[in-house]
Amino acid sequence: MSKLVPVPSRGMVPERDVESPPVLETIHLGVDFGGLVAVDKFNIVIGKTEISGLIGPNGAGKTTVFNLLTNVYKPTRGTVILGDKDISGMSTRQVCRAGMARTFQNIRLFKDMTVAENVMVGLHHDIKYHTPGAVFRLPSFWRGEKYAKNKALEMLSIFNMQDMGDLKAGGLPYGAQRRLEIVRALATKPMILLLDEPAAGMNPSETAELMENIVKIRDTYQIAILLIEHDMKLVMGICEGIAVLNYGRIIAKGTPAEIASNPLVIEAYLGKKEA
Amino acid sequence: MKKTAKKLPMWLRYLINTVLFVALLLSSTAFINSGSVSPYHTKVIILCGINMILALALNLATGYLGQLPLGHAGFMALGAYSSAIFMRYITAMPGVSASAIFPLGVLLGGVIAAFIGFLIGIPALRLKGDYLAIITLGFGEIIRVVLLNIDDVLGFKFTYGAASLKNIPKTTNFFNTFLCVSLTAYIIHTVMKSRHGRAILAIRDNEIAAEACGINTVYYKTFGFTLSAFFTGVAGALYAGYLGVISPGAFGFMKSIEILVTVVLGGMGSMLGSIISATVLTALPEVLRAFSQYRMIAYSLLLIIVMIFKPSGLMGNYDFSLSTLLGKLGGRTGKSAVPEKEGEDNE
Numbered sequence: 001m002s003k004l005v006p007v008p009s010r011g012m013v014p015e016r017d018v019e020s021p022p023v024l025e026t027i028h029l030g031v032d033f034g035g036l037v038a039v040d041k042f043n044i045v046i047g048k049t050e051i052s053g054l055i056g057p058n059g060a061g062k063t064t065v066f067n068l069l070t071n072v073y074k075p076t077r078g079t080v081i082l083g084d085k086d087i088s089g090m091s092t093r094q095v096c097r098a099g100m101a102r103t104f105q106n107i108r109l110f111k112d113m114t115v116a117e118n119v120m121v122g123l124h125h126d127i128k129y130h131t132p133g134a135v136f137r138l139p140s141f142w143r144g145e146k147y148a149k150n151k152a153l154e155m156l157s158i159f160n161m162q163d164m165g166d167l168k169a170g171g172l173p174y175g176a177q178r179r180l181e182i183v184r185a186l187a188t189k190p191m192i193l194l195l196d197e198p199a200a201g202m203n204p205s206e207t208a209e210l211m212e213n214i215v216k217i218r219d220t221y222q223i224a225i226l227l228i229e230h231d232m233k234l235v236m237g238i239c240e241g242i243a244v245l246n247y248g249r250i251i252a253k254g255t256p257a258e259i260a261s262n263p264l265v266i267e268a269y270l271g272k273k274e275a
Numbered sequence: 276m277k278k279t280a281k282k283l284p285m286w287l288r289y290l291i292n293t294v295l296f297v298a299l300l301l302s303s304t305a306f307i308n309s310g311s312v313s314p315y316h317t318k319v320i321i322l323c324g325i326n327m328i329l330a331l332a333l334n335l336a337t338g339y340l341g342q343l344p345l346g347h348a349g350f351m352a353l354g355a356y357s358s359a360i361f362m363r364y365i366t367a368m369p370g371v372s373a374s375a376i377f378p379l380g381v382l383l384g385g386v387i388a389a390f391i392g393f394l395i396g397i398p399a400l401r402l403k404g405d406y407l408a409i410i411t412l413g414f415g416e417i418i419r420v421v422l423l424n425i426d427d428v429l430g431f432k433f434t435y436g437a438a439s440l441k442n443i444p445k446t447t448n449f450f451n452t453f454l455c456v457s458l459t460a461y462i463i464h465t466v467m468k469s470r471h472g473r474a475i476l477a478i479r480d481n482e483i484a485a486e487a488c489g490i491n492t493v494y495y496k497t498f499g500f501t502l503s504a505f506f507t508g509v510a511g512a513l514y515a516g517y518l519g520v521i522s523p524g525a526f527g528f529m530k531s532i533e534i535l536v537t538v539v540l541g542g543m544g545s546m547l548g549s550i551i552s553a554t555v556l557t558a559l560p561e562v563l564r565a566f567s568q569y570r571m572i573a574y575s576l577l578l579i580i581v582m583i584f585k586p587s588g589l590m591g592n593y594d595f596s597l598s599t600l601l602g603k604l605g606g607r608t609g610k611s612a613v614p615e616k617e618g619e620d621n622e
Contacts, residue, residue, distance in 0.1 A: 092483075093489055101488075108481045109484070110477045110484065110485075112480055113480065121490065122489075124470055124490055129469075131466065131469075134465055134466055134469030134470070135462055135466060136465075137465060142285070185487075
């Protein structure tokens with residue numbers, strides 16, 4: 001499994017593992033908000049089926065990075081390469097179609113729709129029938145809907161939520177809403193899944209279960225996962241590579257063990273030692 | 276939901292709905308035509324039907340798509356004028372039966388309104404909330420003013436401006452109004468209960484998340500808006516055939532507000548609500564005709580009371596499904612039947 005490869009120096013493209021090309025690569029990605037440099041020189045390489053973490057203190061720009069990757073914010077500079085496609089400048093929808101799905105820090109479910117319908121929105125492009133098919137209720141419609149419903153329930157079963165299909169999404173408990181958002185993102189058939197604080201607000205046992213499930217998702221769907229998380233137990237437990245962000249810049253990259261002992265990271269989190 | 280409960284097979288539900296629809300259509304038409312309903316009451320019923328279509332169409336844009344357009348009177352005017360002009364010219368030809376050609380006029384009204392709605396929707400739907408309301412309001416007024424003055428500018432008699440367009444064949448009757456209401460309800464229902472409908476609802480609930488799920492939000496917003504404009508145009512065409520005389524003044528800003536009030540009162544996102552509320556708000560002024568000096572007060576009071584005690588509207592976002600009702604009565608749990616007759620929607 002390839003690792004997050006360190007960037008040698010400014011202006012140079014990160015090293016590539018030629019054997020297994022990375023699924024996501026960013027080159028000097030950055031954004032300015034007015035005069036403020038929110039993210040700068042963001043370079044990461046994520047291998048196929050790799051689980052990587054993006055950590056950093058509050059306000060470091062982690063969610064901004066997600067928004068740059070999915071083009072919710074337009075990057076001021078830099079390139080994003082997904083698979084073998086340059087996706088910089090694509091719209092959020094095109095990025096999703098190209099194979100990058102995400103969840104949101106503040107949950108964004110379709111609250112008035114049922115759990116199954118939420119997943120079926122994710123399956124939108126997987127169902128093939130057109131408006132006349134829907135209006136005249138042609139066989140293609142029934143086939144498509146049946147397939148979508150079954151597929152949605154099948155995907156919900158990852159989190160053991162297949163019995164909740166007919167419940168209103170807005171009425172689910174918090175943890176289940178987070179899990180549903182992951183399933184919805186998975187339904188778009190991504191190559192890489194971006195999870196924004198998937199364990200936020202979960203209790204320790206829920207978090208432990210989530211960790212298992214994230215690994216299970218990776219193994220079942222053979223996709224890469226990039227996650228933002230504050231729960232160090234989760235990050236250190238499942239991530240194969242970690243990047244640490246502070247003030248919009250990557251200050252360290254490496255394996256969990258390397259990160260945990262990196263003085264720069266300790267300084268960013270705990271502050272400088274008194275002289 | 277119990278999984279063991281038996282479900283009515285889908286074809287049976289369709290059959291029941293179709294049979295009920297045809298039976299209701301024929302029996303009510305026969306009843307109206309038998310002379311036991313006075314022409315005055317028939318007129319009120321037809322007006323109810325036209326307002327139902329207007330409410331259903333706006334409900335698609337407001338309740339389902341989550342946008343707030345205020346220019347629907349303009350689309351209604353487009354439908355009314357294009358159908359009226361078409362009907363006037365076509366019936367001037369010898370050997371053309373007005374009532375036989377009327378469906379074409381209605382369709383033309385809808386298509387022209389949809390086309391203009393599409394053109395307006397492309398720039399307008401980039402805006403949200405109040406801004407969209409203001410820009411559609413502006414476009415609605417533009418349509419009205421153009422219809423008012425186009426004859427003076429072009430120099431030939433076309434819309435007759437403020438003098439109003441007269442001698443439109445009065446082809447709107449109970450039968451074709453009922454048919455149009457049913458078709459509107461059926462098409463909106465089937466579209467909403469499909470992947471397209473889910474995309475539209477997803478945009479209403481959370482546009483950013485919909486976009487992140489790969490939904491083409493621009494496409495679906497334009498699609499929903501255009502469909503809404505189409506049905507509004509159909510209602511306008513029926514209105515022209517109902518009155519026989521139309522003038523641009525009838526399609527002002529207040530008409531748009533009136534439709535919006537109907538939708539809000541019925542409950543945004545409830546087709547049943549739109550239908551009930553259109554009936555109530557059309558019939559109420561007529562029922563209260565005896566107390567004519569007080570009826571606007573009663574009308575306003577009704578609105579205030581509903582908004583205080585049920586801000587989500589009469590029906591909230593509840594919708595009616597025949598098979599769910601039958602299922603409850605018969606101890607079955609049925610879902611997602613496709614009703615076709617007036618006044619019934621999904622679960």
